[in-house]
Amino acid sequence: MAAPIDLELKKAFSELQVKVIDTQQKVKLADLQIDQLTRVQKHAKLTHAEITTLPDNTRLYEGVGRMFILQSKEEINNQLMDKQKTADEKIKELEQRKVYLERSVKEAEDNIREMLLSRRAH
Numbered sequence: 001m002a003a004p005i006d007l008e009l010k011k012a013f014s015e016l017q018v019k020v021i022d023t024q025q026k027v028k029l030a031d032l033q034i035d036q037l038t039r040v041q042k043h044a045k046l047t048h049a050e051i052t053t054l055p056d057n058t059r060l061y062e063g064v065g066r067m068f069i070l071q072s073k074e075e076i077n078n079q080l081m082d083k084q085k086t087a088d089e090k091i092k093e094l095e096q097r098k099v100y101l102e103r104s105v106k107e108a109e110d111n112i113r114e115m116l117l118s119r120r121a122h
Contacts, residue, residue, distance in 0.1 A: 041087040
């Protein structure tokens with residue numbers, strides 16, 4: 001009778017191991033994306049700060065591919081603010097996703113602990 005229990009536990013542990021590895025990879029990816037978005041946000045914030053110090057009649061160009069397009073100061077400021085806003089929203093989403101992933105791994109570990117405790121009780 002010990003063999004079926006061991007097989008069941010072995011299967012549960014292997015599933016947990018796969019889930020933990022997968023979750024760790026997803027969390028690392030989310031961390032990398034958060035870092036990248038934070039850099040984008042910081043760049044946009046610094047650029048916005050520099051542009052606001054310029055006089056209104058300054059000619060500003062936006063880099064598009066290999067060329068530059070003349071844009072108004074207001075338009076570039078709006079684009080930079082949008083960049084900051086979208087980066088902030090994506091960072092919040094990624095943080096929530098990380099919390100969910102970590103919680104799901106914790107729940108799986110707790111389930112296996114409960115299974116071990118119930119097996120020992122019998």
